Amino acid sequence: MKRIEVIGLGSSDLDQMPLGVWRRLEQADRIHLRTEDHPAVSALKEKGAELVNLDHIYEQNETFEGTYQAIVDSLVAAAEHEDVVYAVPGHPLFYETTTELLLEQEKQGGLEVSVSGGQSFIDAVISAVKVPVNEGFQVLDGMAFKTRDLDHHQHTLITQVYDQYSLGEVKLSLLEYYPAETQVKIVDAAGSTHEQVISRPLHEIDHLDIQSNLLCLYIPKVEDARLSQRDIHHMTEVFDTLVGENGCPWDKVQTHESLERYLLEETYEVIEAIERQDDEGIVEELGDILLQVALHSAIGKKDGYFDFFDVLDSVTAKVIRRHPHVFGDASVETLDDLDRVWSEAKVKEGKKEKIKYEKSYGSIVLEWMKETIHEGKPLEDILKERGQNDET
Numbered sequence: 001m002k003r004i005e006v007i008g009l010g011s012s013d014l015d016q017m018p019l020g021v022w023r024r025l026e027q028a029d030r031i032h033l034r035t036e037d038h039p040a041v042s043a044l045k046e047k048g049a050e051l052v053n054l055d056h057i058y059e060q061n062e063t064f065e066g067t068y069q070a071i072v073d074s075l076v077a078a079a080e081h082e083d084v085v086y087a088v089p090g091h092p093l094f095y096e097t098t099t100e101l102l103l104e105q106e107k108q109g110g111l112e113v114s115v116s117g118g119q120s121f122i123d124a125v126i127s128a129v130k131v132p133v134n135e136g137f138q139v140l141d142g143m144a145f146k147t148r149d150l151d152h153h154q155h156t157l158i159t160q161v162y163d164q165y166s167l168g169e170v171k172l173s174l175l176e177y178y179p180a181e182t183q184v185k186i187v188d189a190a191g192s193t194h195e196q197v198i199s200r201p202l203h204e205i206d207h208l209d210i211q212s213n214l215l216c217l218y219i220p221k222v223e224d225a226r227l228s229q230r231d232i233h234h235m236t237e238v239f240d241t242l243v244g245e246n247g248c249p250w251d252k253v254q255t256h257e258s259l260e261r262y263l264l265e266e267t268y269e270v271i272e273a274i275e276r277q278d279d280e281g282i283v284e285e286l287g288d289i290l291l292q293v294a295l296h297s298a299i300g301k302k303d304g305y306f307d308f309f310d311v312l313d314s315v316t317a318k319v320i321r322r323h324p325h326v327f328g329d330a331s332v333e334t335l336d337d338l339d340r341v342w343s344e345a346k347v348k349e350g351k352k353e354k355i356k357y358e359k360s361y362g363s364i365v366l367e368w369m370k371e372t373i374h375e376g377k378p379l380e381d382i383l384k385e386r387g388q389n390d391e392t
Helices: 019-027 042-044 056-060 064-078 097-107 121-129 162-173 202-207 232-243 259-276 277-302 306-320 335-348 355-375 379-389
Strands: 002-008 030-033 050-053 082-090 112-114 135-140 155-159 183-188 196-201 215-219
Touching: 002 019, 030 064, 042 050, 050 135, 056 064, 064 097, 064 183, 082 097, 097 112, 121 155, 121 215, 162 202, 162 379, 183 202, 196 202, 202 306, 232 277, 232 306, 232 355, 232 379, 259 277, 277 306
Parallel strands: 002 082, 002 112, 030 050, 030 082, 135 155
Antiparallel strands: 155 215, 183 196, 183 215
């Protein structure tokens, strides 16, 4: 049975390493290092241990995925001849992709993997920036996180930042969520004698000429109304409050039926903004449409029938079902193919063809709207004229 022992070197220098881990490393005849760029490696060299440095594999591969797989392949090949001791920065199970790959290979049989030691960088970083973890914090991978993962209500640590370029890539993603002036901290070699904590506005983090395998980006918890207003959960809470017992006297007595006219009115206003090519107006009027959806959903929740997330689930599931050529295996080359795929998807849902009077109504009203807007007449006036001249 091939055996590989993965040992964590901790987050910084030898002073932070548990005594038991150091003794195990001292006993090893040969140690494979994912990278030599770690403060504890110099102490291993002084002890005269035979070190197999795997840094060269980074230079042989264009992607991190390829690099990590090549490292694992090298370790497994070495394990054919002897038990392998493999040392990695930090904790072996904390953002260490090679450990994950080794454990996956262990599941396939023929390989035994053990994991020990290693203080994760989190302990050192939260001490360096004084994060009150009881307020809540999250750790995100700088190479893989999505904007949806961000939460300004929590302290956030971003890993996998190494240099000016990687900080720049992370910055672009963060600026989709946080204001540019948000104060953040770049932490290098946390817990060691070389520890640095650099404060910068978010938009300037890639202005630093810095390179280190021990970097981490810290974003403090931010109480900012602008961020809350972009949060769909916050939106639903606002509308739940409006229709609740202590909410607005008008909102809390509304029903689905009483709101029907407002949905039509807001729809007309969206069309008007589109015809005027008024981008700011489109944003505002689409917001009013969403207001109607949120209000109906809050009423549905209060009555115990459905909530906003039921609506969200329904529409997202429908869109995915009806686009198997995008989210599935269906092939579409022409518009006829697209019509066929769409129709088949609707049939699978159990949808039956019906006469849709709203389509004819919509086309008539849309022509009125365009005439109104391009002639510069108020919509109310043209509707009155239509009502006087056309009883239909």
